[in-house]
Structure formats: structure tokens, C-alpha cells
Amino acid sequence: MKLLTCPVNGTRPLSEFVFGGEMRNMPDPAQASDSAWAAYVYNRTGAPGLKKEWWFHSPSGTWFVAERNTLTDQVARTYLYGQEDKA
Amino acid sequence: MPLRLLKYALSRKHPAPRFFRDCTEPKKSYDAVIIGGGGHGLAAAYYLAKDHGITNVAVLEKGYIGGGNTGRNTTIVRSNYLTPEGVNFYDASVKIYEGLSEELDINLFYSTRGHFTLAHTESALRTMRWRAEVNKHVGVDSYVVGPDEISKACPQLDISCSGKAPIVGALYHGPGSIARHDAVAWGYARGADSMGVEIFQNTEVTGLDIQSGKIKGVHTSRGYIATNKVLSAVAGFTPRITNMAGVDTPIVIHPLQACVSEPMKPWLDTILVSGSLHVYVSQSSRGELVMGSSLDPYEVHSTRSSLDFVEGLTSHMLDMFPFLSNVKIVRQWAGMADMTPDFSPIMGTTPVEGFYLDAGWGTWGFKATPISGKTMAATMANDQAPELIKPFRLSRFEDYDLTGEKGAASVGH
Ligand SMILES: Cc1cc2nc3c(=O)[nH]c(=O)nc-3n(C[C@H](O)[C@H](O)[C@H](O)COP(=O)(O)OP(=O)(O)OC[C@H]3O[C@@H](n4cnc5c(N)ncnc54)[C@H](O)[C@@H]3O)c2cc1C
Numbered sequence: 001m002k003l004l005t006c007p008v009n010g011t012r013p014l015s016e017f018v019f020g021g022e023m024r025n026m027p028d029p030a031q032a033s034d035s036a037w038a039a040y041v042y043n044r045t046g047a048p049g050l051k052k053e054w055w056f057h058s059p060s061g062t063w064f065v066a067e068r069n070t071l072t073d074q075v076a077r078t079y080l081y082g083q084e085d086k087a
Numbered sequence: 088m089p090l091r092l093l094k095y096a097l098s099r100k101h102p103a104p105r106f107f108r109d110c111t112e113p114k115k116s117y118d119a120v121i122i123g124g125g126g127h128g129l130a131a132a133y134y135l136a137k138d139h140g141i142t143n144v145a146v147l148e149k150g151y152i153g154g155g156n157t158g159r160n161t162t163i164v165r166s167n168y169l170t171p172e173g174v175n176f177y178d179a180s181v182k183i184y185e186g187l188s189e190e191l192d193i194n195l196f197y198s199t200r201g202h203f204t205l206a207h208t209e210s211a212l213r214t215m216r217w218r219a220e221v222n223k224h225v226g227v228d229s230y231v232v233g234p235d236e237i238s239k240a241c242p243q244l245d246i247s248c249s250g251k252a253p254i255v256g257a258l259y260h261g262p263g264s265i266a267r268h269d270a271v272a273w274g275y276a277r278g279a280d281s282m283g284v285e286i287f288q289n290t291e292v293t294g295l296d297i298q299s300g301k302i303k304g305v306h307t308s309r310g311y312i313a314t315n316k317v318l319s320a321v322a323g324f325t326p327r328i329t330n331m332a333g334v335d336t337p338i339v340i341h342p343l344q345a346c347v348s349e350p351m352k353p354w355l356d357t358i359l360v361s362g363s364l365h366v367y368v369s370q371s372s373r374g375e376l377v378m379g380s381s382l383d384p385y386e387v388h389s390t391r392s393s394l395d396f397v398e399g400l401t402s403h404m405l406d407m408f409p410f411l412s413n414v415k416i417v418r419q420w421a422g423m424a425d426m427t428p429d430f431s432p433i434m435g436t437t438p439v440e441g442f443y444l445d446a447g448w449g450t451w452g453f454k455a456t457p458i459s460g461k462t463m464a465a466t467m468a469n470d471q472a473p474e475l476i477k478p479f480r481l482s483r484f485e486d487y488d489l490t491g492e493k494g495a496a497s498v499g500h
Pocket residue numbers: 122123124125126127128147148149150151152153154155156157158159160161162163164290291292293320321322323324343344345379420421422423424448449450451452453454455500
């Protein structure tokens with residue numbers, strides 16, 4: 001991957017982007033057990049595959065979601081958070 | 088050794104000397120199975136046999152031994168870490184390394200060079216002082232030096248770094264060393280093999296047989312093998328194996344790249360690390376400059392290398408050593424680093440009975456090869472981790488009891 005498509009600014013060189021890590025759902029802190037919370041804080045899906053990730057286009061300050069295969073490093077699609085259906 | 092060499096030269100036949108038997112037919116069962124024929128897996132096999140008399144052991148390696156991170160790293164061995172737990176652990180490893188060529192009867196080219204972690208800012212110097220105090224407390228040779236002492240040890244270094252980031256001091260660590268990485272794997276392999284351990288290359292583990300929370304065997308590309316003890320020592324492949332075991336961990340994989348220059352006459356006899364410039368360098372016994380940097384910025388399960396990396400690295404190298412401008416880079420490569428949030432390994436037992444983990448070695452595990460082999464062998468033999476590695480247990484995350492080494496391990500591996 002040398003280029004990445006920002007949903008707002010189009011295809012740009014990778015050097016303009018910052019990786020924000022795997023997208024994860026936060027459990028309800030009031031309901032979650034201590035160990036479920038610790039697992040949320042630390043554990044990750046480390047095995048390769050298609051993942052939803054946070055990426056940041058730094059010149060424009062845009063956070064968005066990329067669906068990327070972490071084995072082949074190919075991006076299936078990118079979209080703004082909450083606009084998955086339109087992508 | 089010279090006599091053996093002479094005899095070999097004068098004989099008519101020149102068979103390639105074998106370090107270990109060429110095993111291809113695994114038995115139906117073993118007392119222990121080790122996944123991964125890197126330095127860590129082979130060292131664990133060696134100490135299982137040597138320290139605990141457990142010799143009915145198979146090491147399964149999907150490629151060739153030492154072909155993973157063991158054969159890709161930049162071989163820095165040191166113990167000047169940040170936490171007393173870390174310093175104690177790595178110091179035990181350095182002590183084994185110092186006598187290891189003799190013990191394994193193989194020349195590891197273990198070369199003690201002295202190691203400088205350069206500080207370009209006051210705040211970096213503060214971390215150096217902190218590390219020096221922790222190191223001294225534990226009895227490790229480590230202290231802060233000024234620019235004059237650095238210049239004396241390495242007159243070729245431009246202390247002002249081309250005026251961009253003047254060096255204000257360094258953490259000096261006398262025992263800092265480099266070694267021949269593949270020889271470590273081959274030495275342990277030969278030692279383990281001679282005590283009865285069987286090493287299978289081109290043998291991939293494809294599944295784990297777990298019944299009622301206990302390990303019963305492994306599925307491999309050469310068939311099923313029954314066993315009650317399995318060690319996973321697969322570095323960059325750890326999440327794939329822990330997935331098979333249903334064990335969650337914080338490990339994520341990022342590539343780590345390195346490169347070497349063309350060989351030169353020896354001129355650099357110390358190891359230099361600059362966290363601010365993201366470079367570290369030593370000169371190998373072949374004369375090449377061995378250079379590396381920090382991790383690639385995002386997760387990929389691949390060993391591809393990139394032009395960005397060499398461009399960035401060499402520009403910082405030129406800030407430190409302007410006279411190298413005509414020297415060529417001849418090789419670059421990458422390994423898959425199994426990163427943890429606190430830059431410490433994950434070692435010991437797991438929620439699955441009989442399944443042991445030696446992982447989270449990220450960018451820093453070569454130096455730990457002997458001690459992790461020894462302590463993981465003890466863990467497997469006694470089904471209990473020795474004191475030395477308890478700070479690295481998997482359950483530390485659940486207990487919020489991390490062993491933070493980022494300040495000592497993020498650039499200087
Ligand atoms: C560029 C680079 C520079 C580094 N520099 C340093 C340094 O200066 N100092 C330092 O201390 N550390 C350094 N490291 C880190 C160090 O290399 C590793 O932490 C260490 O070598 C890990 O050893 P290992 O035996 O655990 O893993 P590896 O040597 O990676 O061995 C794991 C083996 O498991 C095998 N395997 C994987 N999956 C399976 C399967 N399913 N079935 C069978 N076999 C399997 C792989 O083929 C591999 O051979 C560096 C790493 C890199 C990449």
C-alpha cells in the first residue's frame with residue numbers, strides 16, 4: 001500500500017496518513033466485569049485478515065474507517081464513520 | 088577445530104557437515120512439542136534436554152531453522168533496560184551469552200563492543216539517568232557520559248549531527264554486544280539434536296487439539312502428533328497460533344526493517360543508538376554497517392521492505408556520519424515483530440493446560456534467546472513459571488500490572 005483514499009480528499013500518498021488502530025466496540029463500563037474491561041483495554045485481534053481500522057488524514061484532520069486486509073495490505077474500501085452504507 | 092579442518096581438507100570426500108539429523112517422519116507422540124525453530128524454540132528444546140532430561144521432544148518448523156526473526160535481527164545484546172524486572176532478566180541472558188560459544192562449541196562471533204544510547208535533548212538525558220540508576224542498582228554496568236567521552240569512543244561521529252540535533256550525552260553500557268544470529272539457532276539445534284531432540288523443518292502446525300481445556304496434540308502438515316505439552320515460540324506468527332488455542336493476547340504484528348551497507352575496513356567498534364534520529368548502527372565482523380530503525384507505522388503480516396525506510400534511515404545516518412555519503416546500501420529486509428503494549432515479552436503458562444507461550448518478543452528478543460529458552464524449559468518441565476519470568480506472565484494485563492520497557496526498547500532493540 002503506497003496510496004490511500006481519504007473519503008473526503010480522495011487518493012493521497014500514504015505519508016499523509018496516520019494509522020489509528022483496530023476499530024473496537026467499547027463495552028458499557030458500568031456493566032462490564034473487570035476482566036471484560038481489561039480485555040477491551042489490552043487485547044487485540046492480532047491474527048491476519050480483513051479488519052476495520054481507524055485512519056487519519058493529517059493535512060485535513062479527517063478521521064475515517066478503512067477496511068484493510070492485514071495480510072495482503074490491500075484496502076477494500078474507506079468511508080467516514082457512520083457512513084458505511086454509502087461506501 | 089583446526090585439526091578437524093585440516094583432515095577435512097586432505098580427505099578426498101567433502102560431505103557437507105550436518106548439524107542435526109534430517110527428520111521427516113514424526114513419531115505418533117512426544118513428551119513435548121515445540122512450535123517454531125527459531126532461536127527461542129531451539130534453546131527451549133536444548134534446555135529441556137540438558138536441564139530437565141526431557142529428550143523425547145519434537146521441534147516443528149514450517150520453513151528452515153533460524154529463517155524467522157532469529158535470522159533477520161540486528162543482533163544487539165544488552166541489559167540496560169528500564170525496570171528492575173527487565174534488567175535482571177536480560178542480564179541473566181547476557182551472562183549465558185558470554186560463555187555460549189564455548190558451551191555450544193560454535194563460534195557465535197560474540198563481540199562485546201560497548202553500547203551508547205545517544206541523547207539529543209535534556210528530556211532524553213533524564214531517561215538515561217533513570218535507566219543508569221536502575222541498572223546500577225541491579226548491578227549492571229551502565230552510566231551516563233558526556234559528549235567528550237562519546238567523541239573519544241567514536242571520533243567519526245559528528246557530535247552536532249549536522250547542526251540539527253546536537254548530542255548532549257549518552258547512556259553507556261559496557262556489556263553491549265553483537266553476535267552471529269544464525270549460529271545461535273544452529274548451535275542450539277546441534278546441541279538439542281545430540282541429546283535426542285528431533286527437529287522437523289518444512290513442518291507446519293495447522294491446528295491444536297484441545298479437549299476440556301487441556302492440550303492433547305497438534306495437527307501438522309506431516310500428520311497428527313499427540314502430546315501433553317506444547318510450546319508456541321513463533322514470534323511474528325503468534326496471533327495465528329493463539330487463535331488456534333482460543334487464547335486472547337494484546338499482540339499485534341508490525342514489520343521491522345533493517346539494512347546493511349557494503350563492507351568497509353573496520354572503523355566503528357561501538358554500537359550507537361539514537362532514539363531521536365530513529366537509527367542504530369554497528370559494524371559487523373564482515374565490515375558491513377548493520378543499521379535499523381523503529382517499527383513500521385502500521386500493522387502488516389508481511390516481510391516486505393520499503394524505499395521509505397532506507398531513505399529515512401540513511402538521511403539520519405548522514406546527519407551522524409556525513410563522510411558515508413558515497414557508501415552504498417547493499418541489502419535490506421524485514422521481519423514481523425510481535426508487539427506488546429508494554430514492550431515486554433509474554434512468557435509462561437496460559438489458560439489452556441499444557442499450552443505454553445513464549446511470545447511478544449517484538450524488536451528485542453534476540454538478546455533473550457538463551458534465558459528464555461532456559462526459563463521456558465523450566466516452565467514446561469514444572470508446569471510453573473520460575474520467579475524470573477513472572478513479571479512477563481500473560482495475566483499481567485488482566486491485573487493491570489504491566490512491565491513498561493518502552494523507554495528502553497522502542498528504537499534501541
Ligand atoms: C529487523 C529486526 C531487527 C531486530 N533487532 C534485534 C536486536 O538488535 N536485538 C534483539 O535482541 N532483538 C532484535 N530483534 C528481535 C528478534 O529478532 C526476535 O525477537 C527474536 O529473534 C525472536 O526469536 P524467536 O525464536 O522467538 O522467533 P523466530 O526466529 O521468528 O522463530 C519463529 C519460527 O516459527 C516458525 N513458525 C511460525 N508459524 C509456524 C507454524 N504454524 N508451524 C511451524 N513453525 C512455525 C517460523 O517459520 C519461524 O522460523 C529484531 C527483529 C527484527 C525483525
